[in-house]
Amino acid sequence: MPEKAMKESVKDAKKNVQTSTQLHLKISEIRDNTVVLKNGGLRSILKSSSMNLNLKSEAEQNAVIYSYQNFLNTLEFPIQILIRSKKLDIDDYIEKLKKLAVKQTNPLMQKQTFEYIEYISRLVEYADIMEKEFYVIIPQDPFRSEQKGLIKTFLENIFPQDTVEKIKQRHGEFDELKKGLNQRVNTTRAGLENCNLRVTELNTQELIELFYEVYNPMTSRNQKFANEEDLALENDGAGENQSTQTVEAPKS
Numbered sequence: 001m002p003e004k005a006m007k008e009s010v011k012d013a014k015k016n017v018q019t020s021t022q023l024h025l026k027i028s029e030i031r032d033n034t035v036v037l038k039n040g041g042l043r044s045i046l047k048s049s050s051m052n053l054n055l056k057s058e059a060e061q062n063a064v065i066y067s068y069q070n071f072l073n074t075l076e077f078p079i080q081i082l083i084r085s086k087k088l089d090i091d092d093y094i095e096k097l098k099k100l101a102v103k104q105t106n107p108l109m110q111k112q113t114f115e116y117i118e119y120i121s122r123l124v125e126y127a128d129i130m131e132k133e134f135y136v137i138i139p140q141d142p143f144r145s146e147q148k149g150l151i152k153t154f155l156e157n158i159f160p161q162d163t164v165e166k167i168k169q170r171h172g173e174f175d176e177l178k179k180g181l182n183q184r185v186n187t188t189r190a191g192l193e194n195c196n197l198r199v200t201e202l203n204t205q206e207l208i209e210l211f212y213e214v215y216n217p218m219t220s221r222n223q224k225f226a227n228e229e230d231l232a233l234e235n236d237g238a239g240e241n242q243s244t245q246t247v248e249a250p251k252s
Contacts, residue, residue, distance in 0.1 A: 027211070028170065033203045034178065040170045041141040042177050044185045045207060048134045049198040064195055071191030077184055080137040086213070088129040089221070094121060136199075138188055140181035142173050 028038045035043040053061050094117055101113035123129075185201060192199045202210065213220040 028167070030204055030207050030211075032178065033201060033207070034181065035207060036170060036174070038166065039141070040166070040173055040177075041139060042174070042181050043140075044138045044181055045202045045210070046136040046138065046185065046189060046192070046199050047202055048136060048192055050132065050134055051195075051197065067195045071195060074187065074191060078139060079188060080139075082135040082137060084133045084135065084214075085130050086133070086217075087221075088124055088131045090120065090124055091224075136188060136192070138181065138184050140177050140184060142177060 026037050026039070027035055029036045033044065035045070037043065051064065053064065056064070097113060097117050101110050101117065104110040104113060189199045189201070209224075
């Protein structure tokens with residue numbers, strides 16, 4: 001490669017790093033079923049089922065409301081409740097129907113199955129059917145982040161750049177913060193389950209898929225994570241006993 005072209009390539013690479021979307025994200029990494037922020041804070045995400053109070057009797061409604069009130073009163077830390085609306089995804093259901101149609105020995109039943117697949121696909125596409133998902137985000141921040149002034153916090157939000165020193169500091173604090181976060185997760189889960197809700201904690205792969213879909217709503221409909229083998233995980237050599245997972249999303 002000519003020397004001039006090589007210099008231009010290096011300049012472009014540096015420019016791309018500065019304009020990268022990832023540079024402005026507060027997320028540093030996802031490991032051990034936990035979202036690690038650049039300021040050292042940890043986040044766990046619980047996915048909860050929903051409940052239609054209108055289908056319950058007045059006594060049942062009052063019992064649920066009372067349980068939820070008790071849950072909120074027992075919390076000694078903040079939580080964030082997120083309701084996510086997204087287009088209904090029936091790709092897995094369609095794939096199952098196609099496999100059943102191929103195995104169908106009756107020509108008429110096979111034809112009707114394929115017609116049903118086409119009908120339900122068009123219905124979801126044109127009717128723009130949405131589904132809702134409910135999440136509870138639980139935070140655990142290091143003590144140092146709570147002592148920051150307003151101006152310093154504002155500047156870090158504008159320029160959330162990462163450094164080697166910050167990475168080492170996060171790794172040193174992770175285990176201790178994780179213990180406190182686990183206690184908060186157990187408290188939150190128990191309180192929601194007392195309200196007759198099904199609650200599960202998102203694991204590492206589910207967290208990666210969630211943020212991939214949130215930041216790439218169109219691409220994620222065509223390029224999905226089928227299994228863990230689709231995730232390119234590399235060890236960055238952050239420590240002797242610790243590893244950081246670098247995730248490479250499917251190429252668009």
